[in-house]
Amino acid sequence: MSDRMRVLVVDDDENILLVFRGICKRKGLEIADFTSPIDAYEYLKSNEVDLCIFDINMPEMNGIELLKKSKAIKGDTEFLIMSGVATVENAVSAIKEGAYDLIQKPFASLEFVISVMDRALEKRRLIREISVLRSQVSQESGFCGIIGRSPRITRIFDIIETVASSGSSVLIAGESGTGKEMVARAIHQRGNRREKPFVAINCSAITETLFESELFGHIRGSFTNAFDNKEGLLEYADGGTVFLDEVGDIPLSIQVKLLRAIQEKEIRRIGSTENIKIDVRFVSATNRDLKALISEGRFREDLFYRLNVIEIDMPPLRERDGDILILAHYFLSKYSRVMNREIKGFSPDAIVALENYRWPGNIRELENAVERAVVMCRSEEIQVSDLPQNITEGIVAEEGPLFDEGDSFLAAKKKVIESFERNYFLRLLERCNGNYSKAAEIAKMDRSNLRKLVKKYPDVYNRFK
Known part of the structure; x- marks a missing residue:
């Protein structure tokens, strides 16, 4: 398999497949596409895929059924479900079976589809990176006990x-x-x-x-x-x-x-x-x-x-690019052994919180935070809620609820996504002093696509013009 990430798209509508071919070409992604879910499943059994995108309504096998079968053989792959009717029932069913998100057809915009794909692929990248980090942590104790690669x-x-x-x-x-x-x-x-x-x-x-x-x-x-x-x-x-x-x-x-x-x-x-x-x-x-x-x-x-x-x-921890996650996994491994816990890693949201925090107490504060998270964790992954409040309080703006009680599912979801994106881009560009090339490299995004997304939030965009 090449270093490029691979996307598998299954839809009985050839026009939808054409859209995703264009997106993948633009993003530098490999693509395998099928109109037959049975052919797609056979392909998946013998090939590594980073992201699968299935239509929910197909004649041979519906998308939820294909998701269940695929998840059983490709547990680390990310999945998106497309549906012409984005009901709450469809969304709950898809998420329950392990889908990362639901995309409504017809697409609101290509940029929206790309942004959902970007987030799913970013989660996949983080999981792969976590696996590598966990392997490194188990094999070595650093340079005289000093952990880091920056x-x-x-x-x-x-x-x-x-x-x-x-x-x-x-x-x-x-x-x-x-x-x-x-x-x-x-x-x-x-x-x-x-x-x-x-x-x-x-x-x-x-x-x-x-x-x-x-x-x-x-x-x-x-x-x-x-x-x-x-x-x-x-x-x-x-x-x-x-x-x-x-x-x-x-x-x-x-x-x-x-x-x-x-x-x-x-x-x-x-x-x-x-x-x-x-x-x-x-x-x-x-x-x-x-x-x-x-x-x-x-x-x-x-x-x-x-x-x-x-x-x-x-150097302070905030200036050691990449070392926060390496150290976090080292401490997670340490305290999981001490407390006899089986915790696989950190959720993507927890990773964002760890990487965006300034760490004024440096490594000592990070170790303390991870030890606390191991104590508080009640699942297979450290969640944002397991981390100390001072680390997580900047993730969501404190202006009140992110959405209104009367909002539809899609309206509420759109507001939550926008809140996350705005805060993520703000902290990313602050960290990179407004350097879009460096920010795009850290975010693993195309520079022009990053700039387009940031433009959606004028207060952030104008600050780093």
Whole structure:
């Protein structure tokens, strides 16, 4: 099978088949079309198809019956049903048997048919991608436990490999939750100090009065309650790596002593006159602007340059194209095992919500959201309703109900689709800064078709002219 997606169309009206041939040619899709549902079913048994479109009223076999038979042998394929009478009964029957949607004939417009096909094919693409991601997650744990394939994160992998075997100090900068400690551990694991200790010190969690004792140790009787000699963390880490997390929170009184330890490669326990040689590599991390702290007199400039020999800038999750879904499936697999749940993946709507959210808490927030979703899930897939409200509240506008109680099925459906499309295009173009080529690539749509669809929503279109 080629890389192009394949559509199977079955209708006893040759003119309808001509319409779909034109659509598929325009969209770059392969097409197989039949007037006989029996011939179509035989074709389906031996060929891979991404989307099947069946007319509901055909002489040899009706579309619902063909849908049932086809669904049994092609469970992952998407199906659309066409009907000259778009009744609620037809719609319910089609959806119940597994159809993605119902298309009324005669067609309101070709653009409408294309938009329905696009959404069905997008769901099929997502399911195929999920299958690949699930396979990758089960086969590998990433680079030293760091999961991702985006250019931004693979660049970090390259830097880690380059600097791991040197003894130079490394400063890892980035927002909270981006995985700075995992990068520090990867540097340690890939370097020649891997057999020695990796000591992580949370600088924001140690009070100023205890900081010196924790880092440098003390001797018996050096202060109240110093009943025994104590080895400091820098001494304990000899030969290995010390990770100073939230290094910007180190008190000024300790910064000068830390600077001396780095420069002289020796420390002195509190109360002692003896210097102790240490061989330690320093890796630090911060989510604060250390240069601003320097200008405010809260961080020593000389210490900054000692710690910042090599700087690594961790990208926020929202800038790691494609990694949100990879990480989401990794966490889904992790927590499904922990909780002994059998959850296959995320629904298409849940995927849209995950990809459109900004993730201010980065990977840590994503992991928390997926763990919650696994707990809340009551089906084979994570649904939008299983995700935290702050992630999903922007999907549907808060102006009130999407449709009126008195609306017909088709009128209500049209309003829901328009609401989804408007919100999807708005967030997509915001993410791409109005770049239609990049947006079309992400949406897996033709650029001109994307622009035409966006034009339906003047407020969105005019914003990104």
